[in-house]
Amino acid sequence: xxxxxxxxxxxxxxxxxxxxxxxxxxxxxxxxxxxxxxxxxxxxxxxxxxxxxxxxxxxxxxxxxxxxxxxxxxxxxxxxxxxxxxxxxxxxxxxxxxxxxxxxxxxxxxxxxxxxxxxxxxxxxxxxxxxxxxxxxxxxxxxxxxxxxxxxxxxxxxxxxxxxxxxxxxxxxxxxxxxxxxxxxxxxxxxxxxxxxxxxxxxxxxxxxxxxxxxxxxxxxxxxxxxxxxxxxxxxxxxxxxxxxxxxxxxxxxxxxxxxxxxxxxxxxxxxxxxxxxxxxxxxxxxxxxxxxxxxxxxxxxxxxxxxxxxxxxxxxxxxxxxxxxxxxxxxxxxxxxxxxxxx
Amino acid sequence: xxxxxxxxxxxxxxxxxxxxxxxxxxxxxxxxxxxxxxxxxxxxxxxxxxxxxxxxxxxxxxxxxxxxxxxxxxxxxxxxxxxxxxxxxxxxxxxxxxxxxxxxxxxxxxxxxxxxxxxxxxxxxxxxxxxxxxxxxxxxxxxxxxxxxxxxxxxxxxxxxxxxxxxxxxxxxxxxxxxxxxxxxxxxxxxxxxxxxxxxxxxxxxxxxxxxxxxxxxxxxxxxxxxxxxxxxxxxxxxxxxxxxxxxxxxxxxxxxxxxxxxxxxxxxxxxxxxx
Ligand SMILES: Nc1ncnc2c1ncn2[C@@H]1O[C@H](COP(=O)(O)OP(=O)(O)OP(=O)(O)O)[C@@H](O)[C@H]1O
Ligand SMILES: [Mg+2]
Numbered sequence: 001x002x003x004x005x006x007x008x009x010x011x012x013x014x015x016x017x018x019x020x021x022x023x024x025x026x027x028x029x030x031x032x033x034x035x036x037x038x039x040x041x042x043x044x045x046x047x048x049x050x051x052x053x054x055x056x057x058x059x060x061x062x063x064x065x066x067x068x069x070x071x072x073x074x075x076x077x078x079x080x081x082x083x084x085x086x087x088x089x090x091x092x093x094x095x096x097x098x099x100x101x102x103x104x105x106x107x108x109x110x111x112x113x114x115x116x117x118x119x120x121x122x123x124x125x126x127x128x129x130x131x132x133x134x135x136x137x138x139x140x141x142x143x144x145x146x147x148x149x150x151x152x153x154x155x156x157x158x159x160x161x162x163x164x165x166x167x168x169x170x171x172x173x174x175x176x177x178x179x180x181x182x183x184x185x186x187x188x189x190x191x192x193x194x195x196x197x198x199x200x201x202x203x204x205x206x207x208x209x210x211x212x213x214x215x216x217x218x219x220x221x222x223x224x225x226x227x228x229x230x231x232x233x234x235x236x237x238x239x240x241x242x243x244x245x246x247x248x249x250x251x252x253x254x255x256x257x258x259x260x261x262x263x264x265x266x267x268x269x270x271x272x273x274x275x276x277x278x279x280x281x282x283x284x285x286x287x288x289x290x291x292x293x294x295x296x297x298x299x300x301x302x303x304x305x306x307x308x309x310x311x312x313x314x315x316x317x318x319x320x321x322x323x324x325x326x327x328x329x330x331x332x333x334x335x336x337x338x339x340x341x342x343x344x
Numbered sequence: 345x346x347x348x349x350x351x352x353x354x355x356x357x358x359x360x361x362x363x364x365x366x367x368x369x370x371x372x373x374x375x376x377x378x379x380x381x382x383x384x385x386x387x388x389x390x391x392x393x394x395x396x397x398x399x400x401x402x403x404x405x406x407x408x409x410x411x412x413x414x415x416x417x418x419x420x421x422x423x424x425x426x427x428x429x430x431x432x433x434x435x436x437x438x439x440x441x442x443x444x445x446x447x448x449x450x451x452x453x454x455x456x457x458x459x460x461x462x463x464x465x466x467x468x469x470x471x472x473x474x475x476x477x478x479x480x481x482x483x484x485x486x487x488x489x490x491x492x493x494x495x496x497x498x499x500x501x502x503x504x505x506x507x508x509x510x511x512x513x514x515x516x517x518x519x520x521x522x523x524x525x526x527x528x529x530x531x532x533x534x535x536x537x538x539x540x541x542x543x544x545x546x547x548x549x550x551x552x553x554x555x556x557x558x559x560x561x562x563x564x565x566x567x568x569x570x571x572x573x574x575x576x577x578x579x580x581x582x583x584x585x586x587x588x589x590x591x592x593x594x595x596x597x598x599x600x601x602x603x604x605x606x607x608x609x610x611x612x613x614x615x616x617x618x619x620x
Contacts, residue, residue, distance in 0.1 A: 005468040005477055006461070012442050012481045013464070097434065221455070228450060230436035234399050238430070239503070240423030240451035285438025285483075 016286040023282045027295035031079065034302040038075045039067050041310060069202070077200035077208060077264060078305050078318065079298045082271055084212045084261035086297020087219055089272030090279065090289045091254040094226055095247065098160060102273040103258040105330075106163025109267035110170035111141025112259035116266075117174050117192050121181045128207050131263050135211075138259030141166060142251065194319030195268030197305055204264050211260040216294065219253045223288035226250055268304075269319045270326020271297050277329075300325075348375035349410050349425055349506045349539060351396060356405035358388070358395045365391045366563040368405070373507075373556075378533050378540045380550040383560035384584050389543045390431050390511050392560065396541070397428040397509050409507075423451035427505040431512055431543075433496050435484040441495050442480040445471055448502030470501035473528055489516035497525060501532070508532070510542040514549070522546070526553045547584075551575045551598040559583050575599035 039051040046063045054060055054067040089102040103109050115137030119125045125133070145166050149159040178189050190196045225246035228236040237243050258272065278300075279292035304321035353371040357364060365388045373379055373396075383389050394400040396407055398414045407414045414422055427448070435444060448470065449463045471477045474494040479487065484495060493516045500508060513529070514522040526549060532538045544550040550557060551571040559566040559574055561583045567574045576599070580588040586603055593600035 002472075005472050006465050008477065008480060009442050009468040009471065010461075010464045012440065013446065013459075015481075016440060016443065094436075097436075224455065227436070228447070230434075231447065232430065232434040234394065234397075234428070234430040235433050235447075237399050237419060238397055238423060238426075238428035239447060240420035242419050280438065285436065286440070286443065 016284070020283045020286045020292070023279075023292055024295065027279075027282075027292060027299060031295055031299050031302070034299055034306070035075055035079065038078075038302055038306060039071050041306065042066065042071060073202045073205050074197050074200045074305075075302065076205050078197050078301045080205070080208050080212050081197075081261040081265045081268060082275075082298035082301030083216065083294045084257040084297070085268060085272040086275030086279075086300070087216055087290055087294040088254040088257040088261075089274075089297070090276035090293030091219060091226065091250055092272075093276045094230060094289055095250055095254075096159065097230070098157070099273075099277055100160045101163070102276065103254065104267055104270060104272045105167070106160055107145060107165075107167025107170060108138055108142050108163070108255055108258050109262045109272070110167040110174070112138035112262035113192055113267045114170040114173045114177075116263045117177045121177045127203060131207055131211065131260060134263035135256055135259040138255050138262070139252070141170070142255045190317045190319070191266035193266070194317060194323055195262075195266040195271075196317030196319055197265055197301075198317060200265065208260060208264045212257060215253045215256050215260070219250065219257070220288075220290055220294075222246065222249055222253070223290045226290065227288050266319065268301060269323035270330070271300050271322055274322075274326050274329055275300060348537065350375050350408070351426070351507055351539065351541075352408045353392075353396060354406050354408065356395060356402040356407060358391050358400055358402055360391075364403070364563070366395070369563070369565060371558065371565065371568075373539060373541055375539050376533070376537045377555035378530060378553060379542075379556040379558060380554035381541065381543045381558045381560060382545070382547060382550050382583070383566075387560050387583075388563040389560055391563075393428070393509050393511050393541070393543060394430075397426060398422050399428070420451050423503070423505075425505055426507040426509065427500045427503040429496055429500045429508075429510040429513055431515075435492070437485060438483050439485075440480070441476060441482055441484055441487070442467060442471065444484050444495055445476070445498045445502050448499040448504075451503065466502050466504055470498040473501060473532075474498040475524070490518060490521055493517055494521065494525070497528075506537070507539045507541070510540070512543050512545060514544060514546065522549065529553075547575065547580070547601045548593065548598075551600070552593065552596045571598050575601060 036048050036051060040046050040048055044062070044066060046067060050060050050063045051067050054063050055072065089104070092101050092103055093099050112134040116130050116134045119130045119133045145159065145163050148162045174192050178192060191199060225241050228239055228241040229243065229246060233243050275293040275297035276289055279289055279296045283292050300322065301318060304325065305318040308316040308318050308321040351373040353369055355368050355370060356366065357368060358366040369392065381389050381392065391400065395402055401415050409417065409422065409425060446463070446467050449466060452463070471480065474497050476491065476494050476498055479491060479495070484492060487495065497513055500510065513525055517525060529540050530553060533540050554571050556568065557571045557574040558568045559579055566583050567579055575590060577588055577590045580586050580590065580601055588604055589602045590599050591602065
């Protein structure tokens with residue numbers, strides 16, 4: 001073996017690592033810009049300097065209330081939820097080697113959504129107790145889908161189809177509960193149908209962050225075993241991965257993230273589904289897909305919320321915008337899948 | 345690296361969800377030699393190999409690596425000693441060839457350890473040996489079946505284990521590359537003392553390259569030993585249900601199987617070479 005071959009291997013590896021780092025850095029900058037923009041723009045426009053001072057705790061007349069009380073929690077909620085959806089979506093898609101297997105398509109967010117609506121409408125709860133119901137409900141739905149699908153370990157397309165069915169069922173539960181509910185604001189109802197940041201205030205940010213941050217940390221650390229599992233169970237195990245444990249940890253974290261975010265913002269349509277593929281396009285599929293997908297998810301939600309609030313005469317909830325963006329992409333993927341020998 | 349590891353299967357039963365495929369099988373893999381497993385489709389070759397690689401737990405009996413139950417040894421420790429090329433591995437979408445080969449280094453790393461020059465060197469060595477260095481930066485999903493197969497072999501080589509299990513390493517390969525891969529594995533065996541166990545479908549190549557041949561029939565060992573002992577017209581008839589003539593391969597001296605199909609055989613068989 002010649003030194004030049006080692007150099008060649010090394011060069012290629014470093015080039016791909018650089019590309020991935022550039023993408024992550026670019027997405028981070030984009031996210032920061034979106035973050036600040038969302039704080040500044042609104043009925044009254046504040047200069048970025050004032051907005052940042054508010055974030056850092058200074059008192060700025062006028063801005064302190066609008067930015068500090070209204071916009072900041074909204075942006076934080078959007079970013080956290082987008083991050084969680086993107087991360088969970090990419091985890092599922094990678095684990096099941098199927099783009100359609102994202103938690104919003106296969107009904108896991110519907111589980112959390114239905115449970116949250118049930119907790120609010122029927123049980124009259126609010127705040128953290130809603131989480132405590134939504135997260136186990138998400139897990140339970142994931143388990144049900146798994147049991148309905150499981151047959152000698154063969155997952156894949158059937159899981160997607162079963163998941164879509166379960167999701168449709170649960171969505172009709174959500175609609176029914178919303179219809180029965182007394183005078184609901186449209187904004188609130190939309191939150192549970194397509195996802196909205198319209199009711200994102202400080203009291204929701206704390207619980208969301210407490211759940212999302214540790215789960216994200218675990219998932220990002222477990223990224224290595226996720227990339228090992230991409231090779232299939234046999235190869236992963238032959239390369240020293242503890243397949244069962246890794247998969248369990250990954251699924252639990254991803255379901256937890258989906259449920260937490262859904263319980264706060266509602267199922268923001270297609271963010272989980274789109275983030276992975278978009279990030280994959282950007283990185284070219286190098287390394288773990290998780291961090292780029294998470295950043296993409298957060299950027300997607302903030303962008304869609306800006307569009308929904310300010311691009312039209314009427315304000316649209318964020319989920320309507322992401323839905324309008326996501327549906328064509330879903331169709332495109334379905335059409336394309338015919339060319340990939342029908343594998344969804 | 346010449347620590348010869350022993351791999352033995354003791355009265356093992358393997359199956360899938362209540363369906364037994366292999367029962368009471370004993371096998372002692374000769375350390376530092378090339379063992380080839382042959383047998384008809386669905387007779388349990390892959391199942392046996394997966395059991396030996398710790399991918400499938402025996403329902404009864406045990407698989408021992410260096411005398412220790414492989415199923416009680418941590419996955420990573422096994423992965424440092426024993427590499428596997430599965431029958432139909434899956435490549436992640438868009439991954440570059442060199443990155444896939446680099447996955448073979450996984451067991452050598454923990455969560456925090458850094459990629460070293462030695463890792464790059466191992467990857468380069470494996471890619472050079474399998475002739476995929478020119479493909480280094482291409483995405484795996486754009487390769488031909490044979491190129492892809494060589495990339496997977498490179499990944500198993502990059503793992504640098506003392507024991508290498510390969511399930512049909514020559515599928516998809518043209519005849520030149522089949523011989524090349526088998527020569528490569530033989531080199532590995534000669535130079536580094538790697539114990540090679542592989543499943544092959546081509547009986548003639550199996551007979552030529554095996555130090556030790558294992559014929560499996562319906563989940564049980566039918567015959568083991570030298571190619572010359574194992575590959576006989578009778579074994580071929582019993583194991584594969586195929587009428588054949590076995591002569592001496594004039595190139596290697598190993599047995600050469602000439603199948604007798606229903607067509608295209610000269611009336612007078614048993615040509616001029618020595619019959620077995
Ligand atoms: N994952 C599985 N689940 C259930 N049954 C299986 C599974 N894998 C293999 N089998 C069954 O076990 C038997 C042996 O299969 P195995 O893959 O070991 O055969 P093989 O000798 O490798 O065949 P081939 O030459 O076609 O690769 C077959 O009857 C097969 O149907
Ligand atoms: Mg097989």
